[in-house]
Amino acid sequence: MRDFHVHSNYSDGDFLRSMVRAAETAGLDGIGFADHCNVASRERPESMRGVYGFNLDLTYERRRRGIERLQSDFDLEIYDAVEMDYDPRDEAAIDTFLSEAGFEYAIGSVHAVDGNNVQVASHFAAMSDAERDAVVDRYFDRLVALVESELFDIAAHVDLLERTPPLRGRATEAHYRRVARALADSRTVPEVNAGRALSDAGVVHPAERFLTVLRDHDVAVTVGTDSHHPDELPDRAAFLEDFLDEWGLEAVDPDGLGTDA
Template identity: 60%
Template sequence: MDRDYHVHSTYSDGRFLFQMVRAATEAGLAGVGIADHCNVSNREEIKEQKHQLGFNLDETYERRREAIQRLREESEVEIYDGVEMDYHPEEEDAIRAFLGEAEFQYTIGSVHYLDGVNVHVEPYYAEQSESDRRAAVDRYFDHLVALIESELFDVAAHVDLVERNPALRGLATERHYRRVAEAFADSPTIPELNAGRALAEYGEFHPSPAFLDVLAEYDIPITVGSDAHQPEEIGERHPHIDRYLEARGIEPATLSL
């Protein structure tokens, strides 16, 4: 692969833009997409978390765009102006309005929150009964299918994000996978192969091998994102990504930018 569409910077929870771009260049990439976290929710619990984390790309995207343009003038690698937008079905109008105004080169949609709680928060879900945890996984995939059907995004990120949470891991089923694959088959939105936890405790890419098998049955194209937040993660993850793509016989899709 020669393009990475999912890299973060200090405009959300990554490192300096120039560091991420330099790392992409050193890794031999032809293109790197800066897709910082963004949220336009008016729900109080989400706004509070947004303020705590310092995610404000909805207010700083123009400044970041200027910084990207300056880096383009001196960089050997193509730099793409993207976004990773938190999605909730009730917020489609606000998301659509913001994306129409911001005019990013490409958009990634993500489901991070269920009932105002990030799916990464293991203690919250670990305290729930198995039936409640299964219901949470059902809601996650309901939201993911709605994201795909909204056609607001070019890419859907880490499409089985619940697997990162040990309390939710293993509860997704083939039924979930097929619902998602059928939604992708009828949508311009495509999934990504996400390496965010491939070298960490989880030890797998998103989507999981079984999920990827189902997507392949439906001939769903897939793009690639390292989900790097630190410069060194780009160089560490890309050889692993390349080996996995080759082993699976996957030719990653290139976004038309």
């Protein structure tokens, strides 16, 4: 069992060594550090990048040296990866950075629509049903564009808006089938993400309806706990292992990184 999506102090998570120790305690065979990075030059993402430290483009070489030291100290695979915010306007900048940095794999994610983070309920609370449905449409437009860009090995939490009560349940089977068709034609693999699976919301990405559609299209999946702190990782990893068994899934490694989960 490998966890391909965790964060460290190089974005909004805990120290590298603490996260690796948690993976070792959980009995994992590998852990992949995919810290957040945003390379957009527009004012709002630039501001958020400064506030949250999503600037791995400036620090990846230092983090890589830290990962290399840990690889000699621990008997498990430790992967050097990145999670990048995707906006079609940034494709050239993303491509340039990924080509330069040479990560073992790259995760792409859609966190915002029209500048609003889809995880923040207050952005959508005062909207009409029609306005919320339009947000959902635009989210899936951007997700399809992410897949079709062929920039990423993994598409993260592919129905992120299910975390947000005003948007939850508004995605349709047509949305899911559109994404599934794009993934079936792409090298990009969606992840089963446990970042909110053990919360009060109990949200697993992708949701059951979406996962069923992905299976109908023979789309493979990979796995990530999306852990930011050591105490999150063991329970989320155990959940994912049980989830894969329940669904009869065998997770693949992004870009052929070794044995299956």
